[in-house]
Amino acid sequence: MTASTRRPTDGTAGAAGSARAGSARAGSARAGYSRAGRGSDADLTALLGAFCFFLSAIEYMVPKPLPFMRLGIANLPILLATGILPLPWFLVLALVKVVGMSLISGSLFSYVAIFSLAGTMTAALVMLAARKAFGARITAVGVSVLGAVASNAVQIALAKALVFGDAARLVAPVFLGMGLATGLLLGLFAERFAAASRWYAVATGKSDG
Amino acid sequence: MARPERPAGESAKKRAAARARAAGLRAGRKAAYEAFFSPGALAAAGAAISVAFLLQDSLALKGLMFAAFAFAAWRSGKRSSVAATIAAAAGIVAANLLVRVGKVLLTVGPLQVTEHALLDGIDKALTFEGLVYASKAAIMPSLRLPGRLGAVIASAFVYYDRIVEYAGKIRPASLISDADDLMLRVWEGETAEPSPECRAVRPVAGYAVLAASVLASFAALTLK
Numbered sequence: 001m002t003a004s005t006r007r008p009t010d011g012t013a014g015a016a017g018s019a020r021a022g023s024a025r026a027g028s029a030r031a032g033y034s035r036a037g038r039g040s041d042a043d044l045t046a047l048l049g050a051f052c053f054f055l056s057a058i059e060y061m062v063p064k065p066l067p068f069m070r071l072g073i074a075n076l077p078i079l080l081a082t083g084i085l086p087l088p089w090f091l092v093l094a095l096v097k098v099v100g101m102s103l104i105s106g107s108l109f110s111y112v113a114i115f116s117l118a119g120t121m122t123a124a125l126v127m128l129a130a131r132k133a134f135g136a137r138i139t140a141v142g143v144s145v146l147g148a149v150a151s152n153a154v155q156i157a158l159a160k161a162l163v164f165g166d167a168a169r170l171v172a173p174v175f176l177g178m179g180l181a182t183g184l185l186l187g188l189f190a191e192r193f194a195a196a197s198r199w200y201a202v203a204t205g206k207s208d209g
Numbered sequence: 210m211a212r213p214e215r216p217a218g219e220s221a222k223k224r225a226a227a228r229a230r231a232a233g234l235r236a237g238r239k240a241a242y243e244a245f246f247s248p249g250a251l252a253a254a255g256a257a258i259s260v261a262f263l264l265q266d267s268l269a270l271k272g273l274m275f276a277a278f279a280f281a282a283w284r285s286g287k288r289s290s291v292a293a294t295i296a297a298a299a300g301i302v303a304a305n306l307l308v309r310v311g312k313v314l315l316t317v318g319p320l321q322v323t324e325h326a327l328l329d330g331i332d333k334a335l336t337f338e339g340l341v342y343a344s345k346a347a348i349m350p351s352l353r354l355p356g357r358l359g360a361v362i363a364s365a366f367v368y369y370d371r372i373v374e375y376a377g378k379i380r381p382a383s384l385i386s387d388a389d390d391l392m393l394r395v396w397e398g399e400t401a402e403p404s405p406e407c408r409a410v411r412p413v414a415g416y417a418v419l420a421a422s423v424l425a426s427f428a429a430l431t432l433k
Binding site for chain 2: 042043045046047049050051053054057092095096099100102103104106107108109110111112113162163164165166167168170171189192193196197198199200202
């Protein structure tokens with residue numbers, strides 16, 4: 001069985017488990033993805049992936065002019081993960097989001113999954129690159145806006161190739177504008193959440209909970 | 210002036226009863242569908258048929274396959290909205306009509322409907338929506354993907370169930386602290402351990418239907 005499904009050897013939960021999670025997280029940054037149980041990268045990836053599914057379900061309820069147009073709120077856990085997960089697990093999280101959401105919505109074999117894969121992977125890589133390149137000089141708002149606009153730009157290119165043809169340029173301004181607005185709001189939320197959240201402090205190893 | 214007494218929420222009750230009846234019927238279809246097809250075989254057949262659908266050049270055959278996919282998705286008990294399908298398809302066709310290609314069929318105000326743009330738009334709309342229905346019919350939530358990624362996804366679904374249970378306690382006024390509580394509680398519960406995959410035996414007829422569907426979808430490629 002894989003790392004994500006093994007239990008911690010002491011079986012502790014609750015606040016004490018949370019404290020261990022903090023140190024496990026700090027350790028996992030050193031140990032890569034070989035750690036198992038609570039606080040392991042696999043466990044944290046699963047939790048953040050579940051959060052993506054939940055936000056995606058909320059987003060699903062918002063009416064959209066076209067099925068692949070998304071507000072991007074399900075990218076919030078990926079934005080938070082730029083400061084938590086190492087690269088391999090960060091990419092696994094992006095894949096978990098795409099595949100899991102496709103399983104929930106049953107769109108795994110459709111163009112929707114291609115749009116989702118391209119948009120999510122682009123946003124994830126751009127956000128991670130921005131975080132790595134600029135470190136503390138860039139805010140979550142900046143990271144989020146860059147990711148959202150890049151994701152929407154890639155989706156417009158796909159829409160041109162697969163669905164709309166040249167008419168894609170007509171929806172491009174609206175779509176990019178949406179990306180800018182939702183990226184901004186998501187970044188503001190992420191910044192406030194990261195500053196106030198006890199869970200985030202534990203997950204980043206800045207607190208023992 | 211006294212208002213005439215209306216039957217208290219009579220129509221609302223009828224609507225609720227109709228919704229409950231529809232949900233019951235959908236649940237019955239879903240249970241029968243899941244008992245008939247193995248999730249893995251269904252997904253594999255769905256992937257193969259989707260490829261044949263993408264390769265199909267004939268608009269009429271594509272339309273037939275689209276109808277079959279919509280029927281299969283309905284039988285699977287998945288939710289799907291006819292209105293949303295029509296709206297999305299209309300949007301795709303309309304967007305394609307904006308670029309004029311081919312013989313002018315119709316002029317509506319400033320918009321010229323051209324033959325090639327119309328057929329291309331219908332083809333793209335059928336492809337887009339057809340794949341959505343094919344996918345809905347082919348992917349069961351109980352499908353387990355192999356490998357480490359599959360295991361992480363299975364764990365994520367366990368966490369997802371816990372989040373959904375807790376989500377009702379999130380209020381807009383205290384969104385950040387409530388979301389923080391949610392993450393802490395979900396994470397501090399038991400380690401997410403997915404239940405073992407259900408390996409119930411499915412009838413041979415299910416496999417036969419899938420094999421016949423795959424063969425038919427590829428045989429249709431030879432028809433003109």
